[in-house]
Amino acid sequence: MRTRNRNGPGLSSRGTLIVNGPDHVKQVFAGSPDTWHAGECYEIITPLVSELSMLVQDRQEHARSRKLVTPAFTSAALRSYEPMIGTLAEDEVRQWPTGRTFRVQDRMQRVTLEIILRVVFGVTDPARLTRLHALVPALTDVSPVVLMGLHRRSLRPLPPWRTWLASRREFVAVLRAQIAEHRQAGPGARSDVLSRLLKAEVDGDRLSDDELVGQLMTLVMAGYETTATAMTWLVHDLARMPDVQDRARRAASEGDTAYLDAVVKECMRIHPVLALVSRGLSEEAEIGGVRVAAGESVAASVSLAHFNPAHFPEPDRFRPERFLGDAPPPATAWFPFGGGVRRCIGAAFSLLESRLLLRRILLTFELTAPTAGPERAKARTVVTAPHRGGRVIATPRTS
Ligand code: HEM
Structure with missing residues (x-):
């Protein structure tokens, strides 16, 4: 598997690009249902x-x-x-x-x-x-x-x-x-x-x-x-x-x-019960500077995104307070239910x-x-x- 950095995408040998940065996750969830399946x-x-x-x-x-x-x-x-x-x-x-x-x-x-x-x-x-x-x-x-x-x-x-x-x-x-x-x-x-x-x-x-x-x-x-x-x-x-x-x-x-x-x-x-949320592409796309061919897929990694310290300081600590107040984590940072x-x-x-x-x-x-x-x-x-x-x-x- 080829990876770049913690928040950047990586391309697996099976043709699945795994992403976890908020912008890339957004791209996955906002992708047109005509081409992102x-x-x-x-x-x-x-x-x-x-x-x-x-x-x-x-x-x-x-x-x-x-x-x-x-x-x-x-x-x-x-x-x-x-x-x-x-x-x-x-x-x-x-x-x-x-x-x-x-x-x-x-x-x-x-x-x-x-x-x-x-x-x-x-x-x-x-x-x-x-x-x-x-x-x-x-x-x-x-x-x-x-x-x-x-x-x-x-x-x-x-x-x-x-x-x-x-x-x-x-x-x-x-x-x-x-x-x-x-x-x-x-x-x-x-x-x-x-x-x-x-x-x-x-x-x-x-x-x-x-x-x-x-x-x-x-x-x-x-x-x-x-x-x-x-x-x-x-x-x-x-x-x-x-x-x-x-x-x-x-x-x-x-x-x-x-x-x-x-x-x-x-x-x-x-503990996300499902680690990845995937989409198969029917047309070529580019995500985070990586080209994904038609027929390959992109998966948003729930497990990685949920431990991003930018959204969840001290990510290993169990702190319910993160989800209280006026600024709950965005849908591109916390997505156990996909998006x-x-x-x-x-x-x-x-x-x-x-x-x-x-x-x-x-x-x-x-x-x-x-x-x-x-x-x-x-x-x-x-x-x-x-x-x-x-x-x-x-x-x-x-x-
Ligand atoms: C902790 C519990 C659950 C988790 C973690 C979970 C997670 C997920 C995830 C990750 C997806 C895929 C979303 C995506 O591709 O963006 C999904 C889809 C779905 N889930 Fe759940 N789910 C849970 C409980 C439930 C329950 C209780 C029901 C129904 C009673 C349900 C019904 C469905 C259905 C029907 C879909 C397909 C939606 C679609 O394709 O439009 N799930 N779920």
Whole structure:
């Protein structure tokens, strides 16, 4: 890999230019969606989300999907989901083991999946929930080799692929049944993301059932492990920082949501769960004096930008105060959710569930770490997670 300096671009041997300086990041996020394509960078996960998913689409197809899905993620929509997310957070935290070491990642995976199944898909049937809790991880916990093999027809009759494809067929059938039941219940019968997607209409255009299936698959694949991992890092970090934990607990009991949000954001700065945000170029471009050919890609490095001392003095220190006040870090310095027209559509949803979970955890437990040192970061499917599952000890609060 050829690099220039910490804030300058570098060109990898695979034809991906990695950038992290604010001007270059801005160029990536402001690039025309006609030539700077996010969808083609996710092509490998098409079997997980379907080719009708907004994640893998580009150009007009993406713009259309995005318009039709956005109404389900407005502030008003989020307010309507908040009570249900709050209840699910409470139910989860009540079940945490106490007084012994446990892996936070396992608990967070469970609750973030439960939130998507109930609040996004609107599933209430207990048998369907149980089945989906088995099916979704069976589809997502897949090695890159199996994922790549799914693109080759000749491999599909063989065991790992045949089993995976059978799970996928079942998952799609469950989603179709869920959509049919929602349609039958009629508009206004429920307050969940799927109900809003069914109602969404732009100039007479609506999502078909196939498209609904694709967008629902996308929301679960993009939304559950990412948030679970961000929350795992947060609990892991707080267990090792009693002062920050006490300050955050005070915020939780005083209803100071701004401070809790700042704690979540600061943890996402230090531990971004996705390290790179990529765009594939369909036309040649120049960025920071480097020419990138059509067919190559540019990736904004979240990890590098988040440690730039120009925006984050003493970048290794956990300081939520960076996100309070009148001058929060610019969108070209802090971008765990990407940026521009492709910025994560579930960012506010994720921040809301994180805040509600954090509040409930802090009010219920004192967190301590079983070992002095932090866990190192390790790749876990597409995310970067604590290598031992973020182990902590939760002790019920007495006061
Ligand atoms: C900590 C949690 C999360 C992180 C770190 C995260 C991060 C990201 C990133 C980096 C992108 C690509 C943005 C770009 O290319 O500029 C993205 C896209 C996306 N995310 Fe998230 N995400 C999270 C949670 C969620 C949740 C909860 C949902 C849905 C419920 C969601 C749904 C999506 C979708 C649908 C896209 C594709 C958007 C598009 O292509 O227009 N994400 N996310």
